[in-house]
Amino acid sequence: MGRGIWWAFLVFVWVITGLVLYYWWKQQGEGETRESPPVATQPAPQATEPGIRYPIEKAQPQAQEGEAPLPPLNEGDQAVEDSLAAAIGRDSVAAFLNTTGFIRRVVATVDNLPRKKAPQRLWFVKPTAGRFVTTGESDNARLSPDNYRRYTPFVRLVEAADTGKVVALYVRFYPLFQQAYMELGHPKGYFNDRLVEVIDHLLATPDVAEPIKLAHPWVMYEFADPELEALSAGQKILIRIGSENAARLKAKLRDIRRLVAARPMAQ
Secondary structure: OOHHHHHHHHHHHHHHHHHHHHHHHHHHHHHOOOOOOOOOOOOOOOOOOOOOOOOHHHOOOOOOOOOOOOOOOHOOHHHHHHHHHHHHHHHHHHHHHOOOOOOHHHHHHHHHHHOOOHHHHOOEOOOOOOOEEEOOOOOHOEHHHHHHHOOOOHHHHHHHHHHHHHHHHHHHHHHHHHHHHHHHOOOOHHHHHHHHHHHHHHHOOOOOOOOOOEEOOOOEEOOHHHHHHHHHHHHHHHHHHHHHHHHHHHHHHHHHHHOOOOOOOOO
């Protein structure tokens, strides 16, 4: 009788635990269907942030007289999409960008690029069409030039975009970027400083001789060179798109940095 009661108690605990986990999972799943702010993949530091190094007010003149006021962050998608369409074309916006929650996506993407993981579900850029392409057998696999060409249309769009116009849009909507950055877990941080820091991090991506050897220990390919595999998510993206595409994107990043980091405050 004692053993029977003991097993009944274990079954009861197991059932209750299963119900709790089920309802927690259901609530989590329902929450993901709503538009919720993206979050960083690692906890944000809680230490006091340093003073502002690159004040955005120094990057461009103030908004022109008569310009419409900014919408609230949660209601800004249409205004942002219209502004992007005016800058790079509505077809390009539809083809390459995730405009739902765009400002929060930009902030989350930028903040995650120097980390080990930068989840695609948070990106403001749509995943590149086509499949990851390699050459050689699995034990001697290398990145294929065909894989690099998958990214060429996006690189051409970035190159063709007027850097001044793009930065002007960034400056205009900057209060919303700053609000999203604070909500992400940086209440004392300054998003433009983080942007410049991440640009510098990406520009420091090493140039790698091609073809690049891969390893296939699990389902996903990895860089065979452990030093390359240890790089951040953003640096590995620049390597994965090929040296020519990376050089062209780095040139645009330097142009953007020159404008958003103009006339930094004296230390």
